[in-house]
Structures are given as C-alpha cells and as structure tokens.
Amino acid sequence: MTQYQHVTADTSIYRDGTIKLHGPEGFEGMRKAGQLAAAILDEMAGMVQPGVSTEELDRKVREMTLDGGAVPATLGYRGYTHSCCISINHVVCHGIPSDKRLKDGDIVNIDVTPLLDGWHGDTSRMYFAGEPSIKAKRLVEVTYECLMIGIAEAKPGARLGNIGAAIQAHAERQRYGVVRDFCGHGLGRLFHDAPEVVHAARAGTGPELKPGMFMTIEPMINLGRPAVKLLNDGWTAVTRDKSLSAQFEHSIGITDEGCEIFTQSAKGLHQPPY
DSSP, X not given: XXXXXXXXXXXXXXXSSOEEEOOHHHHHHHHHHHHHHHHHHHHHTTTOOTTOBHHHHHHHHHHHHHHTTOEETTTTGGGOOSSSEEEETTEEEOOOOOSOBOOXXXXXXXXXXXXXXXXXXXXXXXXXXXXXXXXXXXXXXXHHHHHHHHHHTOOTTSBTHHHHHHHHHHHHHTTOEEOOSOOEEEOSSSSSEEEEEXXXXXXXXXXXXXXXXXXXXXXXEESSOSOEEEOTTSSOEEETTOOOEEEOBEEEEEOSSSEEETTOOTTOOOSSXX
C-alpha cells in the first residue's frame, strides 16, 4: 500500500519510501530552484557549438550555480566530481564532462540540478552542435513531445502509470525505444526520493497522484532498441546498439488543478533549435 507523508519546512526529511506531500513553502522553494536551473540551461543555448569542450560547459554551469546562491547537487554525489552531466549522441544519460570537443552534427543533453536553499531544481534539455541529421532532429522533437505528453497526464486523481503509458505509446508509434533502466523520481529537499517515475508503464497502475507531490519526468528515447549498458567509469550509460538517444527533463509539482512545471524556460527556449 502506498504511503504518503505531509511535510513542512520543519519536518526531518529522509528517504523512507513514503511519497512526500508539500505545502506552499515547498512550491515556493522549488519554483526558485527550478527557475535557476532553467536559466542555466538557457545560457547553454548560446554556448553549445562545434569545437567547445564539455568541460567548458561544465565550468559555466558551476559558475552560474554558485553565482545564483546555490550549489551543484551532482558535485560530490556518490563521488561524482562535476557540476552537471553532458550526454552526446548515443550516450543515454550521466555523461561525464571532459576535454572532449563537440563536433558538427552532435546532439547533446545537459542535465543540471542546482540545490538552492535546500530545494533541488532538476532539469535537462537537448542541444544541437551545428547541423544534425534529419533523423537526429526528429528523435529530439519526438522526445520533447514525449515529455510534454507525460506532463499532461500528471494531475490529481490520476495514476502514476498513466504518465509512462502515454510516453511509451507516443514513442513506439514512431518505432523508437523507451529506456527502462532509468526513470524519473520524487524530489524536493531530497535529490532522489519516492516515487519512481517509469516512462514505459500501464495506464491505471501505480500510486494515485495527489496535490503536493513533486517529481521529475525525464524520458530517454532511443532511435533504436531500448537496451542500454553502463561503461567502466560507473556513470556513463550508452545505447547497446549505438543508436542515438535523446532526453528532456522537467521537475513538476502536482496541484489541485493539474501540475506546475518548476523548470520551464522563462525565455521560451524549450527545445532546439534555439
């Protein structure tokens, strides 16, 4: 049986399997963290170019996060030493910034999570370095559609499985693979919390969505099969068939009427080309 926990600013928060229900102070905290996260990704739109190293992008993310009064939640997380994850082409997620330089035609996901005043603003967006192939552009376009179709299912009284079912149906209509190995998650004052938000599911299954729930929706869609493998660095996940992969992510909160997207771009830079 699903357990829910009403939390306030004074509640001790730890991962205990309960789904947290937040009040107005939680929404305000997530709004601020989400706006900073979105502003960082807005800045990336002008920086992702052929010849730029992912290390340079990571430095800018760290600089903007600190200037915004936050810290990168990934820095030091389970030994991770960077301020964001940058995943290129067939990298599904958790790509590690390095001196590797972007090439013309690369598709790039940048995933940031500033921790601001105790709240996590977790979001990722796709970018084009130069001019990608038509297939790559279409994959990115459909992946963004999957994100927004999933978000449209996030409303009080619905079941969590409705989100994944809608995403899976849309992706598979295009004959794309939906990654099962990674999922969205609850968040707030914790980086990763209950519930797990899977992106391939059956409608009508899973916990009931209730006002005050915070979560990420972050579909990873492959041009080929869904299968992924983890590289020896312990972080980087790639497609097994080396097909291209794309991902978008928003942090949202369930409201009385539907949901609020905390990490929406104030500049309207929702999907490439920007």
